[in-house]
Amino acid sequence: MTLTMKQPVLPLDEQVEDYGPLYVSHKKVYPQSVRGTFRRIKWALMAFCLGVYYLLPFVRWNRGLGAPSQAVLVDLPNSRFYFFFIELWPQEVYYFTGLLIVAAITLFLMNALGGRIWCGYLCPQTVWTDLFYAVERLIEGDRRERMRKDAERGTMKLQRFAEITLKHSIWLMIAWWTGGAWVLYFNDAPTLVKQLVTFQAPMLAYIWIAILTATTYLLAGFMREQVCVYMCPWPRIQAALTDEWALNVTYKYDRGEKRTSLKKANELRALGETAGDCIDCYQCVAVCPTGIDIRDGAQLDCIQCGLCIDACDSVMKKIGREPRLIGYDNDINIHRRQAGKPPIFRAVRPRTVVYSALIAVVGAIMLYALMTRSLLDVNVLHDRNPVAVRLSDGSIRNAYTVRLLNKRGFDRVIAIDVDGPVNSTVHVVGADSVTQDRPMIVIGRDQTTELRILVTAPSELNPEKSIPIRFRVTDIGLGEAALATDHFVAP
């Protein structure tokens, strides 16, 4: 890591116990613009990620009258999550657990195949920082210009002042839009946009926009690579996940040493000495968004965005040497090439097979669970206090709190069948039906209803101990049914 150590001045007696500097000052990075394959991939992925993030709340999805028409919506007040054709209830958050497992293993798989693809191309910190750098470059110029302008800080001209103002204004607008898009996921987007513009949106929306504006502005405008190097745990995790077969952005030192200028290298070669393809032009360092030298080998600070590959390739092209002096490679192949063997790349190996299999299995389980999930459900809670009640004629009554869940988008008539003690009678408090033997109730769409159900066993059939009781609820229209079991006990 290329950091300048700053030694604070301490009194003499404290210097004895001094273990080095307390902090290092920040060395600003000025990444240079670059063209090439990986830069194009990064632009495309940036456009895709930002496009999805900013525009997804406006995608509509028809769920019928009265239901939200937003394709992706986190409806916190009503505790519902909508994702196109899927509607999840709070008790179904385990789908998110499955989703997180799949996401984690997908990251492992990506890492086993191509290193820190997440860090270099997809991480929000990378995407927004890249966007902010693009704005900075557009307004203040490329690396050298920015360095010069920063060095002249003391003598600020009007034009420079205008540049800085413009840059921060655009940054803040992007940051504000980022926060604005965030809140749209939690409310009907077109309605909320109207409210936001007319200052009639809830205070919470403005607060969240302010928070996300601040974090985006600070993290992408100022913290930048500091987030990756100091704050994020993921580089540490990814470092532990990589193996000898994983392709990482690598400087191929097998293409010779020493690294020296083109002219000197030619002289050395003329003298019969060795010289590398690297001409020490420092272009890879100039374009690096974290300001490191990839030639030092794999390192924590390298987010593996591949921009140094593009920079080096353009230089190799100019001096007429093979491109990909820096490229996606691994140590195994460096050693194989040094030994004169052809490089091999092994994408299919136990690690990647296991990861893929896990993704497939967890994905299949989730899909199966989602497809076969019941849209009618019943939960039963036996009264605990009192557990059982003896009535004046000696019969025994148990009470149950029964919650019915209708996850469909329309009202339904549900019949309740109780299979418990012989000759018992069933009474639903407050919802007497015409057919006393088979109580029926109506549940509104997308709702739950709590019922109090009393089951009374006649005295001559007093159960001696607890006997099982089953509550079966049936949608009399669709025939869909759900079952819950509990116990009937004597006092």
Add this chain to the structure above:
Amino acid sequence: MAEHNDDIDKVSGTATTGHDWDGIKELNTPLPRWWIMTFYACIVWAFGYWVVYPAWPLISSNTTGLFGYSTRADVAVQLANLERIRGDKMVALGKAPLAEIEKDPALLALARARGKTVFGDNCAPCHGSGAAGAKGYPNLNDDDWLWGGTLDQIMQTIEFGARSGHAKAHEGAMLAFGRDGILKRPEIVTVANYVRSLSGLSTSAGYDAAAGGKIFADNCASCHGDAGRGNQELGAPNLTDKIWLYGSDEATLIETITNGRNGVMPAWSDRLDPSTIKALAVYVHSLGGGK
């Protein structure tokens, strides 16, 4: 680097802490400056808490802080908010005729939720949190009611109580037949056995059923009825069923007849507002024993 630090890690070029664990050394990588500044800022920020929030204990109280915050006031605000949110619904509950509430699922749910909370705060000390009662305190889940189990009767009992001293309270007394010398000890034993026989319980040897019947007719039937089925106007319990407020064994019955029983239920009309009492009545009625 400071002169003491000749212990530089060769690979990274970073100073080590100088500690050595079987040849393994710890790099002393310095924090970035913004990090340490954030740390100092947090310390400064922490002092702010002392100033704006309650922080320092004093002899009899504590510093209140500039914001004047207290958790107690927070709860009061939340309760007030709850009342405001429920406001319209509680008004609707107050206006709805008692008999209609159970037919409206929304009103029933509100009444039960409200009733359960109020029951826990006010009624549970005697009747138990599940209204299962105890000796001398009726079980409100069953179908045996001293003062009647219809919605109106339950509400009346809650409003004015029994023997509570309220002008509209239920009145009616179980006399102390033994203590006041109305009946002699052998007569009490006989009538106690007669009462047991009314609900099919065993009687002791040598008990004179005819005598018991006569004592019952002369002394008890005026309130409990000729057949012992009780009278809810007077709060006289039904003696023929399976439910006994104080117990059905001979000794308990002798005790009851000798000294009388006059349990008290307080009047709640002065302490709870009408719609709350209504909710409470619906809740008790919905426990299962309501008529």
